[in-house]
Each structure stands twice: as C-alpha cells, then as structure tokens.
Amino acid sequence: MTVSLLSLPSKDLQYSLSCMEIDELIALSLCSKRTKNLVKSSNRKIYQSFVNIDEECIGFDIMTGPFQKIVSLDIFDSYIELGGTDMKTFWIKEVFTQSDWIAHIMSIFNESIINFLTVEDVSMNYLDTVKQFIPKCQKLSIREECSRKFTKIAFLKLCYIAEEVKIDRNIFDDDDNDISKYLTLNLKSVSFVDWENPFKLELADLLALNITDLTIGPTNITEKDLNRFLKLWMKGICRFYRPERIYLSFRNDIIREEVIRRIKFEIVDDECLLTRADGKKLLIDIGLTHVALLPAQIMPIRLLSLPSDDLQYVIDSMDVSDLIALSLCSKRTKDLVENASIAINEIGAEVDENRINLNILTYKFHGHRSTKKTIKFVLREDCSIDYERDDGFQKWENTEFTLSHLIYHFLSLSNLPVIGISELPKLKIKSVNPITYLDTVKQEIPKCQILKISENCSDDVAKMAFFKLAPMAVEVVKVKRNIFDKENDISKLLSLNLRSVIFNDFENPIKVTLDDHLVVNIHDLAIQTADITERDLNRFLKLWVKGNHRFYRPKFIRLTLDEEFIIRREKVFKGIKYEEVNEDYDDGYQFRVDRGDGKELMIYIDDNHIVFKFKFGMP
Amino acid sequence: MSSTEQGTSSAAPAEPTTAPESAAAPEVPESFYYVHGKDKVVHKVSAGALQHSALIHGMISNLGYTEEQAKANPFPFENIDGDILQMVVDWCNQHKGKPTPPEDTNLPKQKEKLFDLVLAVNYLEIKELLTYCCKQVAMMVKGKSPEEIREIWMIPTDAEDEAAEKEAKKRAGKEAAGETAAAAGDAK
Secondary structure, X not given: OOOOHHHOOHHHHHHHHHHOOHHHHHHHHOOOHHHHHHHHHOOOOOOEEEEEEOOOOEEEEEEOOOOOOEEEEEEOOOEEEEOOOOOOEEEEOOOOOHHHHHHHHHHHOOOOOEEEEEEOOOOHXXXXXXXXXXXXXXXXXXXXXXXXXXHHHHHHHHHHHEEEEEEOOOOOOOOOOOHHHHHOOOOOXXXXXXXXXOEOOOHHHHHHOOOOEEEEEOEOOOHHHHXXXXXXXXXXOOOOOOOOEEEEEOOOOOOHHHHOOOOOOEEEOOEEEXXXXXXXXXXXXXOOOEEEEEEOOOOOOOHHHOOHHHHHHHHHHOOHHHHHHHHOOOHHHHHXXXXXXXEEEEEEEEEEEOEEEEEEEEEEEEOOEEEEEEEEEEEOOOOOEEEEOOOOOOOEOOOOOOHHHHHHHHHHHOOOOOOOOOOEEEEEEEEEOOOOHHHHHHHHOOOEEEEEEOOOOOHHHHHHHHHHHHHHEEEEEEEOOOOOOOOOOHHHHHOOOOOEEEEEOOOOOEEOOHHHHHHOOOOEEEEEEEEOOHHHHHHHHHHHHHXXXXXXXXXXXXXXXXXXXXXXXXXXXXXXXXXXXXXXXXXXXXXXEEOXXXXXXXXXXXXXXXXXXXXXXXX | OOOEEOOOOOOOOOOOOOXXXXXXXXXXXXXXXXXXXXXXXXXXXXXXXHOOOHHHHHHHHHHOOOHHHXXXXXXXXXXXXXXXXXXXXXXXHHOOOOOOOOOOOXXXXXXXXXXXXXXXXXXXXXXXXXXXXXXXXXXXXXXXXXXXXXXXXXXXXXXXXXXXXXXXXXXXXXXXHHHHHHHHHXXX
C-alpha cells in the first residue's frame, strides 16, 4: 500500500517527518530535490557528528542526542553503506562523490561544522580534498599510527579548519627545534600529548607562542626558563600576549620556588597572581607536575557593531596617534578615520644614516580649537618599521606594514594634492651611511614631489644622492650646498633631464661657465649663489641668438650672483639686439631677445639677479 | 541606590527593603517608578534619577502615571540584561539631580560589560553616561598597535571582510537557487 506523502497537509507532513529517524530522513532526502528541501525545512538537528577520514571510505557517525543511538554511515563515491543494521543497506547515487554525500548530509540538517574529525594515513593530495569538503570542524585529531612526516603535513594543512587540534604523539625533531614554527601559528586550541616522548620547549618558544589555548605534556622546559619567561612578561616584553591558557605538564616534580624566584606576586586561591605595571595580570597555578599560565585578557568588544552615533563618539574621543593606529586596521576603519575630525597636512620622509623617518603632521579639531601632532614611523636598518610614540606609550615594533604601504595609506587619508597616489610630498636626505643605502631609499620611496639634499651631506653623498634620486623627484630637487669641486663637474648634473632644480649655497658660490649653460637639460634651474661672468652670460646670449641650441630644453634659468656684485646690463647685452619691454608685458621681464626661428627669450636683471625665460623653448 | 526584587512585568513589585538614598531630603514626597530588564527583576527608581534617561522621562511625561499605576506597570526593557540595567539604575541614582563630573569615578568598571552597557545607555538615551562609556571604549586602545586594536575591538582584517562578503554572496546565491528549485518542484 502506498501513501502520497507529499499530498499530506503540511502540518501532518511535518509531524510525519518529526517521527522519522535520522537515517530515514537521509534516505527520504535522496528521493528528489523536493524531498531534500522538505527534510531541510523540518529543522531536525544533529547532536554530534564524527567523521573519520580514510581515503577509501569516509566514516560518518551521527549522534541524534545525548545517550541516543548513533547512525553510522560509510561513505564511498556513488554510494553509502548504512551500518548498525543486521541487513546491509546501501543508498546509491551514481553521480555523487564522497564530497557530495557529506555536503548533502550537512545541508539537510542545516549544519556547517563537523564536531569531531579524525584523519587516518591518507595521501598528501587527499588532504587538500578533505579541506574542500570539510571546511570547518570543532575538534581535529590525527591518528597516532600516522607517520611523523604525515602528521606534520596534515597538521599544517588542516589546523586552520579546526577550533581544537589534538596530536597524541611527539612529531617534533628536537635538534631542529621545529616545534616553534607550530607554536607561532595563530590557532585557537592545540594539545600535544605524548607521555613516552617529552616535548622539548624553550623560553623563546613561550615568547613566540601565538596559540590561544595550549596544552603540552610532558615537556622538559626548565624552571629557570619558566622563571625567565615570567620576568620578561613582567617587564612587558610580551606586551600583547595572545595566549589565554598555557598548560604544561612534567614527568618530574616542579620546584615551585625556582619558577617564581624573585618575582613579586600575590596569592589568590593558592595561585600566584602577577600584576604588571600596565595593569595586566597573569595567574600561575603550579602543581607537583604541572604549571598552568593564565594571562588575563582584555575583554574584547565588537566596535563596528556599535550604533553609528556611539561609534562616532568613540572615534571623536580618540587622540590622533590612536586614530592613526585604528586607520591601519582595515579598509573599514580607514573609512571611519577619514570621516573623523583630523587633517593630515604634511607628509615627509628624512633619510638619516641608514634609517628613514616618515613624519606625518596632523591636526585634530575640537570645535574651533585644534591640536597639532607629528606622527613618526622609522624604517630601521633591518628593514623593520617602528612607530615611535611621544606620548609615553611603548612604540610599536616590527609593524606589519611596509614603508610604501604607509606612504600610500597616509596620502590617501590626507587631502594633500598629489599627482600619483604613492608620490611622497617631501623627501629630505639628511645624511646617508653607507652610501649604498641610497639604493634602499630608491626602492622604498619610488617617487617624491620634492627632494631636498641637506647641507650636512658630504659632497660624495650629495652627488650620488642627486644622480640616484633626482630623477624620481616629480617637482623639484633642492641641493642646500655647493657640492662641486674645481673639476667643474656641475655640467654632469645640469645635463640630467629634470623638471626643476635649485642649488642653494650663499657662502660658497657655485662656479658656472658658458659650457655648463649650454648643456643644461633642466626645465627650471635656479642657482643661488652662482659664480658666472658677465662675459659668459653675453656669449651664452650670442650663441642662443645664433640658434646653436635649437632644442634647448630649459624654460627658466634663474641665477643669483654674489650680493656685492651688480650685473651690468650693457656688458650682458653687448653686441646683441634686444628690446626693452614694458614690465606688464610678461610678468615683470624687462628685455626681449628675438631669434630668426621665431623663438624669444625674456630677461630680467635686478642687481645681482638675472632670470632667463625661454619662450617656446621646449622641444 | 536601588533595590531589586524578583517579579514579572505584569506583577506589582513588593516594597523595596531599603529606602532610596537621595542627596538631600526632599521637601515634597518623591515619586517612584519601576523598570525591569530581561531577567524580570524590578528596580525601583525615583523620578529624579530617571530624568537622566530621555527615553524614560518621555514615557513618564506621555503616560502621566500615578505612583500606583507605575508600580503595577513597570517599564519593561526586555532587550537589556538585568545586570546591565542594574548598573544603569545605580548610576542614575548616584547622579540624581547632580551634574556628571568629567572624570566620573562612580561609573561601572566592568570592561566586559561595556559593549552591552553602551547599547543599553544608547537605547535609554542617557547622554552623560553614554559619553563616559564611549570614552571608556576609546581608552581601551590607548597606545595600542593596529594588530592589538584589531583584537581588542574585534575588527576583521580586509581579507576576513572579503571572505565574509564572498561567503554571504555564496549563501545568498545558494538560497536563491534552492528557492527556485523548490518553486519549480512545487510547480511540477
């Protein structure tokens, strides 16, 4: 006798489903898409699920409730064998793979997580497949029988899908101390237990630990190392220590006094409570053969879930240094900070020996008032970046950002006018040592708007900095001293194809000859103070009129001579046909010299100051 | 100071065991109102203390309850945990008729409750307490690095945000496909 189940009134249908066992529901779900959705809509829950991974067959046990029967399924490609019954029952779906079966079962019970996952010795490639069809599990264990090599690889491949990982054998090589790379993984809960083979653990491993809840047993870490760890913790070395529980067990008795030697603590419920200067606490439970360390954590709050007004108020209550740190957390927090009442008015870097300081000038507005603050990041010789704080808080060390990332970040936060998004507005070369550090500078800061080479740089450094870095300056290069020797090597620098260069040295005039003038390839050149004769200026003008430099690139050449020197117009224009023009004619230029090809040169002379403006001078 | 009793929103609360404390003895008898949170524990609060909450103050003005009516009908705040409401009530009582100092030392110290407290105070519209709580939240990350801030304020990284977005899209796609399939099945 048959019953048209799907024609039943929906309440009766739901009641029928609620009377069915889990295995019956799975069988029903396989009949059609409609029955699958029907089972799904019945909202039947699995109490616990256990999956055992073997390459040939995946064992899937489902517990329907506490002390309830377990439904055992052996999953193969294209069919499932139902265990626990006298008769062998198979459900076949030709097109289904093992992965499809698991996805189907999880889907009909609206589950996304396997409770217990056990891995047998399978091939390495198969581990990747496992990760695909079991994206998440609560507890992962790798069978003791698996080889060390396999266990290590399986651990690394699967640890991130599990909330808790349990390894019941010592898989680590004591000589290589390779346990440390497993301890630095960002995991929730890991347990390594092997009573026959103790785990070698050192102070550095504890310091680098990144697992929230770690159990290791037994370990042979010494009391001395534990004591040193506690002392370092007290000093604030591990300032933001991620672990919340470290449980270490030992084969031998622990000498409690050695562990807490010369450490100030108070006794709370027979446990030692350490309190650090910054208020952080660490509870230590020392038993006969175990030590448990329980660093008290700040209770986190989900800031981004706060109502928008409150979130805005929190942001407004923060100072600039903290806002800068917040802006670096993610794109979302960057957007939040962008809307906060701060302004970034200057961004510049300074090269000092073998370090680069990135300085950001910020303003925070409080109504009509504002406070000014300079934020400083330092790229150190080992390429790590520190954030140096001037407000008494410990600096951040080894930030996760690169210098170019920070430059990009702050430029996009600011309203500074930039042509390219990663163009640093100002780069100052204060000093460089060794000189090869200039290559690092070039690598870290590929483009800037203004490059300043300080008077503190040696001639060699300044010249090298000019050659290496001037081409990356989009707007202007300023050299604050006369870096040229008697060999008159200025011409090498003047012949570089640059936009704007200013040489500035009032004490040591820069010798410029006619030849230097002729090779200039800089769009806008200014020299203060220039050492050039009126005769050379005159010869230069004559050659220009003759059209010797047809494709002369400069648009402006501004020369300031020694302040006691007065440039005599008649000497400069001797033998040259020129015209005096009204000062309103062209930005105050007084003289015009025309040439046969239609190009014209405007000249301004004032005491010791002469400016050439080449009109249509650009090729 | 407040008193608490077990009860339900519909049942009238019993008289408090201790008399409410006030800064100065009122010349006219003070009126009291009653509030309860998720745990149904009823708190007796003076009208003066409740003035801090713009929401409750508005409710009182609009309803025009007598004390007897108020006693019989405590204001229900089912979305606020009992211990959080207790903190809020304590604060309101402590600051009855007084301006809040810029650094208020009488305020709740439990950091783990701060988030819920902010939500409750925001809902109850207690501006001064909200200001203080938000400052406390800001202080949690004073001097911290981005990595630390991410942990303290549970800020997902960009990669996590992207993954969550992808997952949400995938889920929405699957649900839409499931609905289409179900509709097609029903049509058959």
